[in-house]
Amino acid sequence: MISEAVQDYLKTIYKLQEDTGVVSTSALAEAMEVAAASVTGMVKKLASLKLVRHHPYQGVVLSKAGEKMALEVIRHHRLLELYLAEALGYSWDKVHEEAERLEHVISEEFEEKIFEALGRPTRDPHGDPIPAKDGTVVAAEHDRLSDLEPGATGVIRQVSDSDAEVLRYLGTRGLVPNAPVEVLEKAPFNGPVTVKTRETSHVLGRDLAQHIRVETRPEDET
Amino acid sequence: MISEAVQDYLKTIYKLQEDTGVVSTSALAEAMEVAAASVTGMVKKLASLKLVRHHPYQGVVLSKAGEKMALEVIRHHRLLELYLAEALGYSWDKVHEEAERLEHVISEEFEEKIFEALGRPTRDPHGDPIPAKDGTVVAAEHDRLSDLEPGATGVIRQVSDSDAEVLRYLGTRGLVPNAPVEVLEKAPFNGPVTVKTRETSHVLGRDLAQHIRVETRPEDET
DNA sequence: ATAATTTTTTAGGTGAGGCTAAAATAATCT
């Protein structure tokens, strides 16, 4: 069986790969909160298991098999997040931490049961796509709110789930997936972005606005 | 933090202690499916953590703190079993295995949420009592069906959850907690027990009948 | 009461997944 450590490495490599293509030892070490030397050791193991390709000093890339396993874990994680929110009434800033532990221990039957109970969903509470069983993922990369210009309108599609504080803040302000937004102002020198949602308007620091992804030409709106 | 291994040892010691009082190294080794030497090692660790008292060559007994932790894990396990059965439609022969892994990773919040969702239950699907948060457990030891004499009537209260095969067999026959039973015959020389439930009667081997616990003077019946 | 047997502990090892410190390699600056 594949250990939890291996699962976490694969998941993390997958996510880093989305941004940067090839993943460096130091990036992986930082994301895993582990010493760089430990990463080198694990990367060798992953390579010997044919889960990654490793070119020493150059970084690491998931193999087909590694990507499949990564997606499997991510599927568990996101289904769990949604289940915790929908079925157990978790607030959206707490689901991540709980899912982080559960994702490694649920059976395929459990996965299947919650998938059906949720009506075969495709998005987690933060708007991230839930990989399908066959390894398909909807790509759909949207613009960061921080990159939009005044006048732009659209619908929030994703909110980064990495920081619980941020989620709590945005949640109370209604800045959640499927909320419509309009950019009113964007102050220069990395200044705040002013956005209007249904009724109220909000002034968000540029860092915060980076966490929000907006679909500017909404095809459908919920 | 307390490791999963420690949690499993405490849980197992608790269960063995229910039958035998003090728990021997070999009994623990067999239950944990581990070499006796490994048990000695872990027992020393548990003793140093003040979770058990160990008199070398004499066996081991849970301390107050150890018992509290054991009950905590058992509470998780039984709440999970019930939740899997009630909320996710698991069959009662599969809940044990899944709960065995989940019990170690759920948070107190998760525990609380499923406890409330289930209506603050006191019994798991096999009829075993769910320890309360404060460490209270309903004792209620009932007679084994194999020990009853012909003519005895009562209500099934517990079915041993150790063997999935047994559970499947009993389940299809309606021999589940809260089913009324009457002992019709008991063949000598460890022969089978014939029991009548609502309509049908069943002939059960003595070994099988041992797995079923019956309350002979039912106070209330569901 | 001794001897034989069983149970438990000790001694020494293994593999996973971490760590720090030092060496090797790559990238950047002057």
Added chain:
DNA sequence: AGATTATTTTAGCCTCACCTAAAAAATTAT
């Protein structure tokens, strides 16, 4: 280009939870 700095790998250790084989203690049989 050569020196400096940053990144990555190697070397050597550690802890946890397991293992087998041997020694020690307790129990049971003669």
